[in-house]
Amino acid sequence: MYQVLLFDADNTLFDFDACERQAMQETFARHDIVLTEEMKRCYHAINQDLWDRYEHGEVSRETVVYARFEALFARFSISQDAVGFEHAYQAALARGHQLMEGAVELLDDLQGRYRLFLVSNGVVDTQYQRLRDAGLTKYFERIFLSEEVGWRKPQKAFFEPVLHAARPCVREELLLIGDSPSSDIAGANAVGIDCIWMNPHGRTLPTGLHVSGEIRTLHELHAILER
Template structure:
């Protein structure tokens, strides 16, 4: 890992889900389907993920749109319940907005970076969740930049979504931008594709089997705060 001086960075960019916020999809789905009197358990969640996960890979590869992903992942349940898949997706995002909380140490981290770094978010998540959650947590004021893949029609790890973000940032020197995220294949690979410095947030000490090498690796947000102090 690089020991790059913290003074090297002007901007720090974050992923959102599982980097800044808890994202408990199972709890959100249980909350959604309770409205339809469905007892949504582990078996139903496994079935959902068998559809959802491949769709996310297709979305990240640019093979399907955000709208297609959001509707197709609920197509089967839409048929079962006689409800439009888009309505189920919207209900799910609303449920997630209700239950999503910041990860431990995130409020302290953002407060510590305030005024010393310019902060942004690049997320493959969806507008309906991202914006409302930032407002509810009071985090919106910390970030000068919010790039949501659904809005720009590009997804990490595509270099183009980072180019879009950097344009909006006024094209700072790329080596002075740090990308922090929990997913090697999208956040870290995307940051590397764009020539940024990268930091892998790896709280569960996952083994890196992807061969994607971040410049830095942290297990908690206080570690990042110390690196950027």
């Protein structure tokens, strides 16, 4: 029986897509730049590539956040301070704390029945502000952010302090809930803990990864936990 639940943050508890859309629109408008659909698609491709490389240890987190708008502006010949723009974007993103449907109700129900941890690769200042503003901090016994841990999901070293904090519970009593195959699912597989894939868009799980269950909404997690 599970005793400790490890929740990812973005696109698991937070509706990161909604937060990102709001932050992008606000920041581009403040800098008098027209944000086109083509620019959005290009940004998402650049950003995803950088985060994938970060998860594989090829680039630093600083490279991810400071290179993405630089690359975007170069692609569209926009004369803008990419570093200053990133700071403004992060501030706007931190103010966005839209939640996935049922997140608060789920955490209310689980609190006291399970030990709840948060495990995220997100930017520290942004994540803490969003957790506070959304009223979620109170639910978690421990919060593990890669920037503070010094390692990132899916690296085994990221999970070492998590497993230590979960004692006396053993790995078989831990369950990770996350949306990213490359960080959440791969990380759980690497350290031998069960995982639930938050997969609202019905994607196909990459070959070689294994999950204990799959959900489209947070409401479906109850049935899995009650098995």
